[in-house]
Amino acid sequence: MLDRTTIARVLYAVSTDDATHARLILEGSDHASDALVVRLCDILRRDLPPTELARQLGDACADAGLDKDIVNECYRAAFYLGERWPELADNPLFAYFLANRSGGGVLHKWPHYFPVYHRHLERYRGRPVRVLEIGVYRGGGLTMWQKYFGPDAVIVGADIDDAAVRATKGRFVVELGDQADPAFLRGLHETYGPFDVVIDDGGHTMQQQIVTAETLFPLLKDDGLLIVEDTHTSYWPSFGGGLGEPGAFLTWARDRVDDLHSQHHQSLDRSSVWARELGGVHFYDSVVVFDRERRFRAFDEVAGGASYILADQFSERIAVESSAERERVREELAAVRDQNLRLAAQLGAVEAGGGVDTVMAEQAGLEDDLRRARSEQADLRARLESAARLDAEQSAVLAGFHERLARSEKRLAASEEHRRLVEGSVSWRVTKPLRAVRSRLRRG
Template sequence: MITGTSLVALLHALATDHADRALNVIVSEPDLDEDLRRAMYVAVSDNLEPADQARAIGDALRDADSDPSLTNECYRLAFYASDAWAQLATNPLYAHFVANRAARVLDKWVHYFPVYTRHLERFRERVVNVLEIGVYRGGGLELLSSYLGPQANLVGLDIDEDAVRAVRGRFPVLLGDQADPDVLRKINNDYGPFDVIIDDGGHTMEQQIVTVETLFPLLNDDGVFIVEDTHTSYWSEFGGGLHVPGSFVEWTKPRVDDLHSRHHVGIDRRSIWATDVDGIHWYDSVVVLDKKRRFRPFNEISGTASYLGAARFSETLVIEMLATRDQALHERDALRQQVSELQRNEDDVAKVERLSTQWATQEELRLARAELSSARQLMAELGGQLSSREEELISTRNDLFGSWEQIRLIRRTSSWRLTKPLRAVRRLLSR
């Protein structure tokens, strides 16, 4: 294996464009496995750009299962020697991280910064309750505070008293174990409910799963739950491993089925994972859950031609008919009320008769309007079948203004004929 000192010398040679010196380090390193030596030699000889050389050496070390810290150094050089750094140049969290050299210790995977800005941007300069689990020396709380702004209420949870001391009262930090649901509920009661929860604590499977299962249901609607360093799901010392049941990443996988619970059967559709998870985001080593009480999914159609010509025409007629009907009902009810009031006063017979006549006339009018409405509906349906809009408009106009022909038609209808005796009696009464 290559020593850390030799690797630094090798990377420095690459960074300063001295590939010959880098090759010297590779050939003269005494304890280097021969396959790895060959792979590293090829990486330096084949690649012209320092960033590509560093990345290829990092890959060779990774494939040889070397100390991850060695690979980390290679990938760091590949990042800074290429233009990859420019992608982060305008990221406010990264800017704070690199510029604030005297800040509290902060150890971050650099690719987390864009993940954080993507999901936390909407909480900036707002009153927002934030919980960070795993405080260490308070660097994360400092960073979040400067990014979110003065209205953010930040609180930490850590199992280590040194974390509480290091923060020196700048933020409240509760001492407790994140694997204990009572501790989590207490911090939620005392400082929550939270809008943002970041789990950067002990990173064991039990800790991560207990924490999300306890705190996600208590998170505010529209909140976000972020779990950091989920690569521990692949590390045996944290209880993980590829496809190992019970790892945090394995716990997240059925959440995809929960998210789609309205599109299949065989799942508890009322569980919070089916109703309140709006989105799940997997990144390298970070999982983000968006909380939102979702409305049931449904399909809608727009962009059809139904709003054109014929439909509008018939819709207008429907509105017209409804208005006519409502007016007729209103007039009828008003007259009925007056008639019944007057009928109670038996002395005013003459007035009763006069109003009864008026009521009868109105009743006739109402019946006529109802018939007219039916006729209009019929015409609207016929109008919809007419191919030319012009013909429809002429027909509509004729219809709307009424014609003697229509009245004649109405008078021929069965209901008109059936009510004929009634009208005759009323006419007699009104004389």
């Protein structure tokens, strides 16, 4: 069987665009007649760019069941020899990962996770978010997340192995416990949560992933999210997975797609936390992202038809205008009501006494005011009545106003009577000549 060193030499030759030399390495090896080596040499005879040669070598090694690390190395070469890596160059997480040659803590990642992280996590950067990473190892992830989210973010770690606590040397809070224990997870939430982001990079067994999701997703902040990494373990029996395995995490996660659509089938449960609060579930190769969001019941409506352009638009405009008119009328009514109250108060003062001249002068003024108020009132009433959808409150205001107006009119009539009485009184008659002189003097 081909060993790693031979494959490394082959890949090096391919990367220097020397496929002939790569083939000679294989043909000169002890395994030259192996079916796999024959196939690899055949690939190396093809006129293909280095990236494509490396990918096909990787596929052939994978088909032959070669060591995963050898296959991994072929695909790494294919990626870095190709044109896709510059797309990742702008990704701050990938930049950090590549620049972290030493000192930032060991980081073991699949580079295709970085665009996924950044797509879902970018909106939390620079904010005082609470982030929980389950599975700390030597703390490289915690350091990276702190750098990514910024100094205001609180980053908390959880691991079953106390080596993780020692490795982080007090730079981060790392709680010891088993992620398959719901009480441990709830304790993390109570002490450090609610979390905006939970990243499950722990033990990756089916039970650990499912218990963690079921316990922590409902405790996330509204608008929070849960990322479960390395979900390819759902295909690995050693982690409790297997193709089509009913207890696999990805089988469980696929059921959440039904929860997203619970409204659309009678037999689906609409009341579970997943049906109510799962805003979206995103499947990627080896990563699943769950968005928490308080959902409203979905509904549909029609827009963009002719009815919108014609009738609906008109009725909309009429509704807007009618509501604006109602508002104007309400304000004017309030002003007239105040004026009316003032008139009533003045009438009261007149009734309470005062000189005859004052009574007459004020009364004349009041009569004018009241006439104006009445005509304004009539105008308002006409406008109010023509305004569409006159509501009960307005009607009540109008009725109240009418009542007050009637009372004012009554008081005015009483005042009129009072004046007549004064005019008919003895003092009025006695002072008549005096008033005639005063009046002449005023005219002259």
